[in-house]
Amino acid sequence: MSATVPQTDLVTLSIDGVEVRVPKGTLLVEAAKTIHTDIPVYCYHEKLGPAGLCRICLVEIDGMPKLQIACNTPVAEGMKVATRGPRVDEGRRAILEFFLLNHPLDCPICDKGGECDLQDYAMAWGPGSSRMLEPKTPKPKAVDLGPTIVLDEERCIVCQRCVRFDQIISREDQLRTDDRGAHTIIATATGKPYAGDFTGNVTELCPVGALTSKTYRFKSRPWDNHRTTTTCTQCSVGCQMHVDERGDELLRTMSVTEDDAISDAWLCDRGRYNIGFVGDDRRLTMPLLKQDGAWVQIGWDDAIELWAGELKKAGANAGVLGGGRLLNEEAYLAAHLFRALGIEHVDHRAGAQTVVHHESFANHADLETADTIVTLGRPPSQLAPVLDLRIRKAVSRRGARLISVGDHAANSFVPETRVTTADELRAALGANPGKVAIVWDGVMIPDGPTLTAPLHDHPDALRYVLPEEPNGRGADALGLRPRSGGMNARAMLEAARDGKLGVLTILGVNPVLRFPDRALVEAALRATPFVVVTDLFLTETAEFANLVLPVCSAFEKTGTTTDLAGDVLPVVGLVRAPEGVFADGDALVLLAEALEIELPPVAEIERRVRELVRTPPAFAPDASAPPASPPAGEGELRVIRETTIFTGGGTLAFDARLAALRTQPRAKLHPETARALGLAPGDLVNAGANGAELRDLAVIVDEKVPAGAVALVDGIPAAPLNALGGAHFVRLEKALVNA
Numbered sequence: 179m180s181a182t183v184p185q186t187d188l189v190t191l192s193i194d195g196v197e198v199r200v201p202k203g204t205l206l207v208e209a210a211k212t213i214h215t216d217i218p219v220y221c222y223h224e225k226l227g228p229a230g231l232c233r234i235c236l237v238e239i240d241g242m243p244k245l246q247i248a249c250n251t252p253v254a255e256g257m258k259v260a261t262r263g264p265r266v267d268e269g270r271r272a273i274l275e276f277f278l279l280n281h282p283l284d285c286p287i288c289d290k291g292g293e294c295d296l297q298d299y300a301m302a303w304g305p306g307s308s309r310m311l312e313p314k315t316p317k318p319k320a321v322d323l324g325p326t327i328v329l330d331e332e333r334c335i336v337c338q339r340c341v342r343f344d345q346i347i348s349r350e351d352q353l354r355t356d357d358r359g360a361h362t363i364i365a366t367a368t369g370k371p372y373a374g375d376f377t378g379n380v381t382e383l384c385p386v387g388a389l390t391s392k393t394y395r396f397k398s399r400p401w402d403n404h405r406t407t408t409t410c411t412q413c414s415v416g417c418q419m420h421v422d423e424r425g426d427e428l429l430r431t432m433s434v435t436e437d438d439a440i441s442d443a444w445l446c447d448r449g450r451y452n453i454g455f456v457g458d459d460r461r462l463t464m465p466l467l468k469q470d471g472a473w474v475q476i477g478w479d480d481a482i483e484l485w486a487g488e489l490k491k492a493g494a495n496a497g498v499l500g501g502g503r504l505l506n507e508e509a510y511l512a513a514h515l516f517r518a519l520g521i522e523h524v525d526h527r528a529g530a531q532t533v534v535h536h537e538s539f540a541n542h543a544d545l546e547t548a549d550t551i552v553t554l555g556r557p558p559s560q561l562a563p564v565l566d567l568r569i570r571k572a573v574s575r576r577g578a579r580l581i582s583v584g585d586h587a588a589n590s591f592v593p594e595t596r597v598t599t600a601d602e603l604r605a606a607l608g609a610n611p612g613k614v615a616i617v618w619d620g621v622m623i624p625d626g627p628t629l630t631a632p633l634h635d636h637p638d639a640l641r642y643v644l645p646e647e648p649n650g651r652g653a654d655a656l657g658l659r660p661r662s663g664g665m666n667a668r669a670m671l672e673a674a675r676d677g678k679l680g681v682l683t684i685l686g687v688n689p690v691l692r693f694p695d696r697a698l699v700e701a702a703l704r705a706t707p708f709v710v711v712t713d714l715f716l717t718e719t720a721e722f723a724n725l726v727l728p729v730c731s732a733f734e735k736t737g738t739t740t741d742l743a744g745d746v747l748p749v750v751g752l753v754r755a756p757e758g759v760f761a762d763g764d765a766l767v768l769l770a771e772a773l774e775i776e777l778p779p780v781a782e783i784e785r786r787v788r789e790l791v792r793t794p795p796a797f798a799p800d801a802s803a804p805p806a807s808p809p810a811g812e813g814e815l816r817v818i819r820e821t822t823i824f825t826g827g828g829t830l831a832f833d834a835r836l837a838a839l840r841t842q843p844r845a846k847l848h849p850e851t852a853r854a855l856g857l858a859p860g861d862l863v864n865a866g867a868n869g870a871e872l873r874d875l876a877v878i879v880d881e882k883v884p885a886g887a888v889a890l891v892d893g894i895p896a897a898p899l900n901a902l903g904g905a906h907f908v909r910l911e912k913a914l915v916n917a
Contacts (some may be wrong), residue, residue: 191257198253200442206248207235210261217261218270218299220385221337222249225443226346232277232337233883234299234815236269237261245269269305274304280314280360282332290387293402315360324372325838326392326451327381329364334388336362340380347444349570349591364388374840375563375823376413378450382432390490393451393835394430398422402428408524409739410449411503411732413823414645415542415564416442416741417449421733426753428453428733429716440542447839448823453733454833456753461714461832462728463758473726478760478768481725485683486710486772487529489519492680497523497670501658502647502689505737505749505814506787509649511777512685513657515766518775522664523679526653528687529646529891530694530819533620539744539792540615540640546572548640549612552581552603554630555619560821561588561644562742569617576852581606583629585818604632607776614639620646644742647687652740655791667693674702682706685762686729688774690718691827691893694904697870712762715832718895728759731829735761739789812887814907815851817867818870818889843897845875846889855910858901862913865890867905872897 188199193210197538200209205228207217220232228250235247240258245265260266266819275476285291336355341364344353352372356365366372370497381389403422409415410431418434418441433448435443455461465481466473476484489496498516501509509526516524527534545551545568558566572578573592580594583603599602607614614636620643623629633639645651653659659668665673667689673679675698682703689699703709703722711723720726732739734755738746740808755761760768770777778786810816821840830836846853857863865888872890875897883889888908902908 188627189253189255189257189912191253191255191259193254193259200253202253204253206237206251206259208245210248210259215261217248218295218303219249220295221334222341223337223342223383225343226339226383228446229338229342232335233273234270236266236273238263238266257519257529270299270303271305274300275309277335278304278308279310280317280332281335282314282319284333287396288330288333288387289390289395289397290333290384292859294387295385296628317363317501322371323364323366324377324389326378326447327346327372328390328392328395331363331390332389333386334364335386336364337385338364339383339385340364340389343376343380343383346574347379347567347571349574350374350375350376354381354502354903374561375446375448376444376567378447379444380435391430391451393454398424398429404752406750406892407434407585407731407749408750408752409741410549411648411739411749412446412449412452412829413562414441414648414650414742415517415562416739416743416745417445417564418747419445419449421752423753428753430458438543440743440745440747441564442543442567444564444567446823448830449564451836451839452833452834453831456733458715458730458832458834459758460716461759462716462726463730463756466716466726468724478758481727482765482768482772485710485725485727486769488681488710489683489769489773490553491523492708494520494522495679496521496681496683497525497665497674497679498658498683498685499525499667499670499689500528500685501526501653502645504649504653504658504687504762505732505735506649506652506656506740506791507737507780508761508766508889509653509656509658510787510790511763511766511770515770515775515779516683517657519773522661523670523673524658524664525660525667525670526647526650526658526668526685526687528689529686529692530622531646531650532622533618534644534645534650535643535742535744537714540642541743541745542568544640545569545615545617545642546576547613548572548578548615550579550581550607551615551617552583552607552633553586553617554583555621555623556644556819556821557582558617558644560823561619561646563823565617565642565644565742579606579611584623585816585887586820589696590882598629600629600631603629607632607636610627611636616640617642617644619644639804642742646692651742651744652738652746652787656787657790668695668698671695671702674706677705678705681708681710684709684711684719684723686712686895688713688717688719688827690722691895691898691900694900696898696900697903699900712765713828715828717827727765729765730755730759730761734759734765737763738787744791746788746791808906810907814909815847816884816887817902817906817908818883818887819899820846820847820889820891821893822891825891827895831895835853841891841894843872843875844878844891846878846880846883848883848885848887849879849881850885851883851887852877857910857912862915863910864913865902865908865910867908868903870901870903872899872901 221229230250235248238260321329418437420432464475612844709723711720736751865872
């Protein structure tokens with residue numbers, strides 16, 4: 179510590195007779211940790227800061243007549259602290275007695291049993307019996323707090339960790355305390371369900387069994403679970419998480435509190451809850467071959483032989499789409515194998531994104547140090563939600579400025595400046611913006627280079643590109659992108675539509691739902707003689723295939739993935755895949771054997787992965803800005819494309835437990851636009867363009883949406899935005915509701 183902190187900024191004190199040197203301002207509860215002494219806490223949490231609500235952290239300080247709370251007392255030179263002793267123990271015993279006055283003591287049926295701080299501290303310091311003669315105050319036992327959380331008001335000790343997380347970390351300001359004294363409860367400020375992108379964190383923060391997860395409730399005890407640490411593959415952030423399983427059943431995920439470098443110890447709700455798909459009955463367990471319009475199960479040997487034979491016939495006239503959900507090792511294998519066949523038409527970018535990484539390697543934590551943060555395109559909250567928490571932290575705690583470029587409102591939870599022209603951006607940056615960070619969704623827009631020209635004055639800015647796929651950066655670096663002479667995704671689909679490709683292999687992506695032009699994808703798939711899809715489920719894209727191969731989820735295979743910062747992270751398989759299901763990598767090995775193509779040994783693949791991820795090879799440039807869109811016609815609204823973490827036709831759509839979390843079809847309008855169209859919140863509208871129509875979209879009025887525009891969500895199976903063919907403008911009509 180003294181190597182990084184000036185000696186003049188260090189304070190020397192004694193804790194339980196042990197000399198300690200820590201920086202000025204350190205709280206006693208943290209200073210004690212440096213000598214491996216854990217002072218009990220309920221309300222305090224190192225990410226939330228002191229609150230001084232529960233008083234369980236009492237310590238004795240020499241020279242002070244009364245016990246002090248360690249969570250809110252900073253160290254001082256020469257301080258002598260005792261964390262144990264008769265006075266301290268008696269003080270904690272009194273505090274625990276108050277907590278237990280109305281506590282139900284239902285540990286045998288409480289989900290927190292075995293990992294409950296109240297249970298542990300009661301055993302360590304609590305009274306052996308109660309002096310309470312009056313009946314305990316009854317409260318509701320199973321309050322439906324939100325889509326994923328149940329609140330037991332009797333167990334709540336009102337530490338307010340949940341409320342402070344909602345106010346300080348996520349800044350959604352939904353939770354609060356109601357009433358007072360023994361009648362104090364946790365509730366939402368509006369009376370509506372507690373819903374958001376990070377709500378599950380409060381169940382983990384809760385030190386007792388008051389807040390429990392609906393997906394884990396009454397499922398297991400912690401001592402029965404087998405815990406593995408792995409990397410979340412729901413998006414490109416790369417959060418580390420603990421996964422608990424029992425008997426090959428995934429039960430829950432928990433944040434890794436030591437993961438300061440990436441997740442800052444938080445998880446988004448998709449990463450936390452989207453695990454039910456692994457055991458869903460709709461998973462594919464055998465290869466499927468389409469014969470006369472019907473699916474027929476075949477064996478893996480026959481499937482691989484058929485795939486290999488079709489690739490031999492097609493030669494170089496074949497394409498490979500997807501791979502951003504593969505592990506690094508699988509992506510490298512795929513690129514090596516298909517290029518060995520002479521196939522240069524390879525592209526993992528099966529969505530709207532054209533740029534997936536930047537040459538710089540800014541890390542997650544660096545974002546918090548920026549003085550000015552500029553977001554381009556879709557906001558980070560939609561593509562990398564946990565990274566967005568760092569933006570909220572930088573703005574709310576350090577006073578960083580947030581500038582959103584374009585129509586997309588970057589953040590609803592901290593102040594921002596929205597700009598739509600280069601002059602506005604230059605003015606917002608000012609003469610001295612300090613350290614600048616740029617966060618981009620990787621989608622090229624008309625006039626993009628002109629709009630962002632002021633950013634060229636800051637070559638040393640921290641740069642982040644948010645891949646649409648979890649391992650987009652890895653796939654990009656490891657070869658799943660066209661080299662010179664190869665076609666990108668759009669060119670590939672156009673060639674397939676025109677009958678120029680004999681085989682199209684689609685690796686774990688769903689372009690029918692995600693590629694901006696659905697009609698083009700469907701026409702390409704229909705016109706291609708042989709389409710192979712690898713996936714867990716029969717998705718919208720798989721329905722068009724000739725051959726579908728069932729593959730493992732990330733919980734069923736081991737390897738590495740690459741996060742948006744370019745770090746290679748471990749993915750650990752912890753449950754067995756269903757019988758008949760292979761990992762993508764195993765399927766590629768079988769294909770290579772059938773084609774008599776030699777693959778590199780495992781050690782060589784691992785070495786090449788780590789080399790290429792940090793120094794990616796050059797690819798064919800294809801990231802030019804698209805042409806400017808024509809002006810809006812009479813009665814048309816400009817389309818703003820939104821993404822949420824609760825959309826998609828894959829793992830979320832096939833997780834029945836999360837139906838309440840899925841984003842529903844909607845149309846967001848500015849209040850002025852809604853009034854001009856005679857629409858009110860909750861009205862149903864149809865959005866039409868290019869001869870297609872999205873029906874029954876619920877109107878939401880939101881001041882963050884620019885006037886004259888409508889924000890539509892991409893990736894909803896029931897209302898696929900790409901069905902409108904990438905339209906820049908739509909017309910809204912009120913839907914006819916059957917009486």
